[in-house]
Amino acid sequence: MPATDVVELEGHIVDSLTLAKVMDVILAAGADYRMVDFVIGKTNADVSRARIEITAADDEALEALLTELQIHGANRVDPGNAELTEVDRDGVLPPGFYSTTNLPTSIRIDGHWVDVENPEMDCAIVLRADGRARTYPMHRVRTGDRVVVGQDGVRVTPSERPRGASPFEFMTSEVSSEKPKSLIVWEVAGRIRRAKAAGGKVLAVCGPAVIHTGAGPPLAELVAGGWIDVLFAGNGFASHDIESNVMGTSLGVSLREGTAAEGGHANHLRVINEVRRYGSIEAAVEAGYVDGGVMYECVKRKVPFVLGGSVRDDGPLPDVYTNVVEAADAMRYLLPGVTVALMLASTLHAIATGNLLPAGVETYCVDINQAVVTKLADRGSHQALGIVTDVGLFVGDLAQQLSA
Amino acid sequence: MNWGRRYLMCPPEHFGVLYEINPWMHTEVRVDLDRAREQWDGLVTTLRDAGATVDVMEPHPELPDLVFTANAGIVNGMQFVPARFRHPQRRGESPYDREWFAARGYRIDELPEDVCHEGAGDALPYAGGLVSGYRFRSDAAAHADLSRLTGASVRSIELVDERLYHLDLTFCPLDGRRAIVAPLGWDAYGRRVMEAIVAEPLVLDDDETLAFVANSVVVDSRIVMPSCPPRVGRQLEAWGFDVAVAPVYEFLKAGGGCRCLTLALDVALQHQHE
Numbered sequence: 001m002p003a004t005d006v007v008e009l010e011g012h013i014v015d016s017l018t019l020a021k022v023m024d025v026i027l028a029a030g031a032d033y034r035m036v037d038f039v040i041g042k043t044n045a046d047v048s049r050a051r052i053e054i055t056a057a058d059d060e061a062l063e064a065l066l067t068e069l070q071i072h073g074a075n076r077v078d079p080g081n082a083e084l085t086e087v088d089r090d091g092v093l094p095p096g097f098y099s100t101t102n103l104p105t106s107i108r109i110d111g112h113w114v115d116v117e118n119p120e121m122d123c124a125i126v127l128r129a130d131g132r133a134r135t136y137p138m139h140r141v142r143t144g145d146r147v148v149v150g151q152d153g154v155r156v157t158p159s160e161r162p163r164g165a166s167p168f169e170f171m172t173s174e175v176s177s178e179k180p181k182s183l184i185v186w187e188v189a190g191r192i193r194r195a196k197a198a199g200g201k202v203l204a205v206c207g208p209a210v211i212h213t214g215a216g217p218p219l220a221e222l223v224a225g226g227w228i229d230v231l232f233a234g235n236g237f238a239s240h241d242i243e244s245n246v247m248g249t250s251l252g253v254s255l256r257e258g259t260a261a262e263g264g265h266a267n268h269l270r271v272i273n274e275v276r277r278y279g280s281i282e283a284a285v286e287a288g289y290v291d292g293g294v295m296y297e298c299v300k301r302k303v304p305f306v307l308g309g310s311v312r313d314d315g316p317l318p319d320v321y322t323n324v325v326e327a328a329d330a331m332r333y334l335l336p337g338v339t340v341a342l343m344l345a346s347t348l349h350a351i352a353t354g355n356l357l358p359a360g361v362e363t364y365c366v367d368i369n370q371a372v373v374t375k376l377a378d379r380g381s382h383q384a385l386g387i388v389t390d391v392g393l394f395v396g397d398l399a400q401q402l403s404a
Numbered sequence: 405m406n407w408g409r410r411y412l413m414c415p416p417e418h419f420g421v422l423y424e425i426n427p428w429m430h431t432e433v434r435v436d437l438d439r440a441r442e443q444w445d446g447l448v449t450t451l452r453d454a455g456a457t458v459d460v461m462e463p464h465p466e467l468p469d470l471v472f473t474a475n476a477g478i479v480n481g482m483q484f485v486p487a488r489f490r491h492p493q494r495r496g497e498s499p500y501d502r503e504w505f506a507a508r509g510y511r512i513d514e515l516p517e518d519v520c521h522e523g524a525g526d527a528l529p530y531a532g533g534l535v536s537g538y539r540f541r542s543d544a545a546a547h548a549d550l551s552r553l554t555g556a557s558v559r560s561i562e563l564v565d566e567r568l569y570h571l572d573l574t575f576c577p578l579d580g581r582r583a584i585v586a587p588l589g590w591d592a593y594g595r596r597v598m599e600a601i602v603a604e605p606l607v608l609d610d611d612e613t614l615a616f617v618a619n620s621v622v623v624d625s626r627i628v629m630p631s632c633p634p635r636v637g638r639q640l641e642a643w644g645f646d647v648a649v650a651p652v653y654e655f656l657k658a659g660g661g662c663r664c665l666t667l668a669l670d671v672a673l674q675h676q677h678e
Contacts, residue, residue: 010548011544011547011548011551011558011560012533012547012551012557012558012559012560013560015557015559015597016547016558016559016560016561016593016597017593017594017596017597018544018560018593020593021562021591021593044532044533044556044557045533045551045555045556045557047548047551047552070545071538071539071544071562072538072544072560072562073538073543073544073545073547073548073560075545
């Protein structure tokens with residue numbers, strides 16, 4: 001297990017080549033470093049100061065390296081212990097609480113680093129009675145919970161995007177519509193295969209455009225083929241998926257002919273109404289009312305899904321969470337084990353999911369609108385790779401690649 | 405050089421090899437005290453002949469190495485930064501050194517207690533600041549403290565040969581461009597640093613280095629050396645220096661030469677513009 005620590009080096013470390021030497025010593029020991037901070041002295045008499053984070057293969061290698069570096073004047077920086085304050089009101093964090101990132105994080109308790117479970121951005125860190133640390137969203141803290149306040153004793157490990165000679169590497173540069181789509185689909189398919197082979201789960205976050213563009217059947221194929229393990233969507237996606245299977249239209253437009261069906265604007269309402277009569281999507285499937293589509297395959301294959309509601313929903317379907325806090329918690333509950341996330345033509349649910357995902361989850365954001373991809377990254381999900389293309393074509397190609 | 409005309413020395417009344425803290429010291433080797441005194445007197449005379457002033461401090465019966473005044477600390481104008489000795493055997497010297505300087509009106513500034521630094525033995529003025537050795541007797545971490553206390557830049561040189569445990573066994577500044585250098589004592593980075601700051605080095609070979617040739621005292625154009633191989637003498641003379649040999653064999657038994665027996669008192673670091 002890799003071990004990390006921060007050392008500080010000061011003096012005329014540039015003129016003396018001490019900094020160069022320290023870096024060389026670190027690399028020669030098979031460890032890696034990251035310059036956390038570097039201040040160059042302005043005048044001849046000013047000392048320069050460098051803070052260097054060192055990561056070695058394990059604790060033992062790190063200790064040996066730190067001892068060697070000490071000779072050159074590089075001393076371990078005392079990171080201090082994390083400061084804990086008890087919550088005095090349910091759902092309210094103490095002032096100055098440490099607000100998390102989605103990156104792997106550890107807190108230092110009595111001189112030992114404790115990894116924080118479930119990295120999630122915009123949360124607090126709670127040290128539980130059993131000594132484990134975990135992210136908690138604000139509303140989940142309870143009176144007496146011990147919450148980390150301030151920055152002391154908190155260590156965040158920045159994630160690195162996959163490096164190497166992967167043909168996918170060029171995609172990490174920026175979002176662009178001017179990239180060869182078939183190559184990208186081929187790469188994503190490969191990533192999904194690898195993730196599944198490694199025991200990871202694949203999450204699909206779907207917007208209604210998936211159904212409108214005709215990607216419903218190939219996505220259903222992916223679910224049926226066992227490629228999707230968790231599905232997040234809203235009322236619209238599920239309604240139109242069922243509408244398209246029961247009535248052959250999506251928002252009243254015939255998926256076969258691309259023309260508006262007569263009275264079609266009410267089709268999804270009628271479908272929602274019938275599912276409400278059955279009591280749940282699962283009941284509607286069991287009764288034979290729904291006999292195909294993405295939701296059908298989810299029920300059949302027992303792929304868990306969360307449908308998060310919104311103010312403008314029609315119906316909604318009985319499975320839709322109308323309490324957004326409960327919806328977010330239900331999504332959190334399904335995230336452990338997810339290593340690949342596909343955001344398919346979804347803006348709001350994609351951002352909501354991005355907020356919950358640890359930075360280590362490979363996230364692919366597919367949308368015809370470049371702004372959606374940018375929006376996701378702007379909200380802190382820097383790991384998201386944007387693929388600007390028509391979701392209908394993308395999912396069709398992906399299903400073909402994975403079933404091949 | 406704008407320093408090197410005034411020295412502090414301590415007579416060898418109580419000198420001897422009573423412990424072993426460097427590879428040169430062997431307690432079974434007897435020091436001839438009369439000869440030591442003779443050689444020390446000879447060094448004083450040679451320095452005075454060269455035009456230097458020599459201040460003498462009282463020896464102490466329990467501090468045999470007090471003769472090596474170079475290690476007392478760092479002098480910077482009227483500031484004195486006492487050494488923090490690596491070995492407990494020498495730590496007793498510091499109170500006497502402090503007392504001597506305090507009595508003469510020097511401001512005493514202390515290094516932190518958790519670092520070691522053995523004074524001018526490991527730090528010589530050069531290139532607009534100090535060049536300081538580390539590893540055997542001084543800590544690299546002390547260099548930043550030294551810089552803060554004196555206001556001078558401190559370039560760090562790692563010493564890698566135990567026999568050359570102090571910087572002044574490997575480096576002797578001659579003037580703004582020239583110096584006697586002994587790369588045998590330095591690691592690859594230290595060699596590169598020295599190459600960058602010494603425009604015209606007189607590079608000693610290993611035998612010359614181990615004969616303490618670099619442990620010399622420079623008084624203007626006269627270089628007072630424990631010994632001088634002909635090759636080295638010719639080069640120094642070609643540069644316009646003249647050499648005076650002051651044999652100090654008795655002190656080599658403790659691993660110290662001419663420079664180790666002297667502490668320059670006329671160093672003013674802020675004004676080092678050479």
